[in-house]
Amino acid sequence: MPLKIDIDRHDTDILILGSGGAGLFAVLHAQQTAPVGTKITLAVKGLIGKCGCTRMVQGGYNVALGNGDTVERHFMDTIQGGKWLPNQDMAWKLCEQAVVRVRELENEIGCFFDRTPEGQLHQKAFAGQTADRTVHKGDLTGIEIINRLMEQVLSRPVEKLQEHRAIGLIPTRDGASIAGVLFIDMRTGRFRLVRAKCVMMGTGGGPTMYKYHTPSGDKTMDGLAMALRAGLPLRDMEMVQFHPTGLLAGDYTRMTGTVLEEGLRGAGGQLLNASGNRFMFEYDQRGERATRDVVSRGIYAEMRKSNNPEQKGMFISMSHLGPENVRKKFSGMVKRCADSGFDLAAGKVEVVPTAHYFMGGVVVDPDARTAMEGLYVAGEDAGGAHGSNRLGGNGVANSTVYGGVAGDTMGMDMRRTRSLRDPDEEVLAAEVERAMRPFANKPSNIQELRHKLQEAMWEDVGVMRTGDGMRRGLGRIAEIRDELAVAGVDPSSLAFNLTWHDWLNMASLIDISEVITRAALERENSRGAHFREDFPEAGDMNDSYFTVARKAGDELSLSREDVQFTIVRPGETILPEDEPETLVAAQ
Numbered sequence: 030m031p032l033k034i035d036i037d038r039h040d041t042d043i044l045i046l047g048s049g050g051a052g053l054f055a056v057l058h059a060q061q062t063a064p065v066g067t068k069i070t071l072a073v074k075g076l077i078g079k080c081g082c083t084r085m086v087q088g089g090y091n092v093a094l095g096n097g098d099t100v101e102r103h104f105m106d107t108i109q110g111g112k113w114l115p116n117q118d119m120a121w122k123l124c125e126q127a128v129v130r131v132r133e134l135e136n137e138i139g140c141f142f143d144r145t146p147e148g149q150l151h152q153k154a155f156a157g158q159t160a161d162r163t164v165h166k167g168d169l170t171g172i173e174i175i176n177r178l179m180e181q182v183l184s185r186p187v188e189k190l191q192e193h194r195a196i197g198l199i200p201t202r203d204g205a206s207i208a209g210v211l212f213i214d215m216r217t218g219r220f221r222l223v224r225a226k227c228v229m230m231g232t233g234g235g236p237t238m239y240k241y242h243t244p245s246g247d248k249t250m251d252g253l254a255m256a257l258r259a260g261l262p263l264r265d266m267e268m269v270q271f272h273p274t275g276l277l278a279g280d281y282t283r284m285t286g287t288v289l290e291e292g293l294r295g296a297g298g299q300l301l302n303a304s305g306n307r308f309m310f311e312y313d314q315r316g317e318r319a320t321r322d323v324v325s326r327g328i329y330a331e332m333r334k335s336n337n338p339e340q341k342g343m344f345i346s347m348s349h350l351g352p353e354n355v356r357k358k359f360s361g362m363v364k365r366c367a368d369s370g371f372d373l374a375a376g377k378v379e380v381v382p383t384a385h386y387f388m389g390g391v392v393v394d395p396d397a398r399t400a401m402e403g404l405y406v407a408g409e410d411a412g413g414a415h416g417s418n419r420l421g422g423n424g425v426a427n428s429t430v431y432g433g434v435a436g437d438t439m440g441m442d443m444r445r446t447r448s449l450r451d452p453d454e455e456v457l458a459a460e461v462e463r464a465m466r467p468f469a470n471k472p473s474n475i476q477e478l479r480h481k482l483q484e485a486m487w488e489d490v491g492v493m494r495t496g497d498g499m500r501r502g503l504g505r506i507a508e509i510r511d512e513l514a515v516a517g518v519d520p521s522s523l524a525f526n527l528t529w530h531d532w533l534n535m536a537s538l539i540d541i542s543e544v545i546t547r548a549a550l551e552r553e554n555s556r557g558a559h560f561r562e563d564f565p566e567a568g569d570m571n572d573s574y575f576t577v578a579r580k581a582g583d584e585l586s587l588s589r590e591d592v593q594f595t596i597v598r599p600g601e602t603i604l605p606e607d608e609p610e611t612l613v614a615a616q
């Protein structure tokens with residue numbers, strides 16, 4: 030039976046996608062900067078305050094606030110952690126503006142972070158950093174940030190479109206500017222085009238195409254898949270960050286893959302193999318406090334060595350720090366482990382590397398502008414600030430800093446953007462047709478396809494990669510794409526048709542999985558999160574390049590661009606000569 034497709038149409042001035050740290054800060058800053066009377070619309074796949082990963086932030090927020098720490102030191106750690114691939118102007122702005130943003134969070138938004146007995150913000154150690162700079166609220170920092178931001182946004186005259194899933198960026202006919210965004214109103218199943226003068230995308234990436242992963246289920250790379258179809262360049266797409274300590278609680282629970290925070294290792298947590306021996310010092314002199322990529326590879330290598338079918342991962346142990354102390358300092362983590370039958374405070378917990386964060390994203394400038402007039406990108410959807418590796422604590426700093434930056438830029442740009450643009454009706458019709466495809470097929474099991482993709486990405490494009498493995502992975506992704514093309518969804522009701530949304534999730538994940546794999550094949554060296562067993566060397570830092578992926582029609586192309594060392598060159602530092610190498614307090 031042919032389905033009748035109507036599109037509701039709706040106009041606004043500033044349209045913001047996503048209600049994580051990026052989206053909510055963009056709303057607040059756009060409201061402060063834009064001319065009086067500007068209409069702002071916030072559209073979210075989930076519910077405001079309840080979705081995305083900012084809410085899930087456990088460890089905390091990196092900011093150089095004192096005790097000898099400086100913006101320069103934070104910047105150098107970010108560049109060295111990213112193995113000289115970050116866009117240095119973006120990394121600088123991240124570190125500099127984090128200081129402003131954390132004050133804003135406390136003084137204007139109403140967050141309360143933990144304090145020292147002297148009344149200073151308490152800052153804890155995070156792996157791979159030369160100062161204790163991570164501000165936090167226990168180990169539930171994201172809930173504090175998002176709850177307070179949500180209160181601010183909900184109390185303002187902003188249009189809220191909840192359970193509205195963006196499915197296409199709709200350009201003008203010449204393709205140079207954005208005209209609006211096509212959504213599915215998930216509650217009714219109706220299509221809705223929202224035209225806007227400025228659009229900010231903050232849909233938060235999210236590498237949920239891996240067997241073990243941490244991000245929230247609403248994140249399925251929709252933003253990057255839309256940007257790819259719209260012809261925007263995407264950078265660093267091979268850079269998937271694995272967090273070393275994902276909980277391993279069995280195959281049939283979503284608790285598997287959830288993250289046990291970095292602060293555990295920062296506080297002195299030990300990683301043990303099945304024989305109860307510490308092994309990380311065999312891989313790095315910093316032991317468990319090495320960066321996430323190094324620790325993930327250490328755990329993965331030990332997993333390969335282990336021949337015990339009963340034991341898949343390695344173990345984290347905290348008991349030597351005193352069970353009472355651990356219970357007090359990491360109450361959220363202790364409870365999470367207890368829910369899955371583990372005693373973090375007095376026993377040991379099985380862990381596995383888990384896909385956590387996506388460093389790749391849309392190419393933007395430090396003001397969050399993209400190559401498409403009127404389109405801005407911030408947060409985990411934007412590439413550049415982290416290069417090949419994100420430091421723990423720089424994720425939420427990045428989303429809140431750049432969400433605010435994007436809000437300010439849009440507010441300013443509104444002064445010169447007088448009118449709404451007309452959409453390319455052909456692109457609009459093509460996006461609707463694409464979304465409706467599964468209704469032409471016989472209903473089938475989409476979940477099975479998701480498992481296949483997750484296995485393929487974990488096995489062939491995971492923690493350690495080879496050319497042969499990735500070429501095999503590309504073949505597996507192509508097969509899954511073909512299977513999705515003939516997979517169907519029951520059309521009897523489009524309202525809250527979650528199988529339809531699973532189908533759309535899979536379409537985004539498959540598109541971006543292919544880009545990750547192609548970019549990983551393009552990079553013939555090992556940097557940060559990307560490790561190739563057939564090209565284990567990092568290469569000369571002075572010859573650093575980043576990969577750029579673009580799509581024209583069905584053709585995906587990859588190229589390399591030289592990193593511009595605009596602030597500091599490899600081998601140099603911007604820290605004064607007499608600065609100590611590390612300011613990390615002894616544990």
Ligand SMILES: Cc1cc2nc3c(=O)[nH]c(=O)nc-3n(C[C@H](O)[C@H](O)[C@H](O)COP(=O)(O)OP(=O)(O)OC[C@H]3O[C@@H](n4cnc5c(N)ncnc54)[C@H](O)[C@@H]3O)c2cc1C
Nearest residue numbers: 047048049051081082083088089195233408409422424425
């Ligand atoms: C378990 C966990 C712990 C973490 N801990 C830390 C930490 O301690 N420190 C740190 O710095 N970082 C941490 N991070 C990373 C951090 O959460 C992210 O870097 C950051 O918060 C991302 O913010 P964002 O605004 O870009 O995206 P998110 O906060 O993920 O928000 C994305 C938003 O986009 C919406 N969306 C998605 N798709 C669509 C669509 N198609 N249409 C409309 N809306 C859409 C989602 O519903 C959501 O509202 C952690 C991440 C996880 C998963």
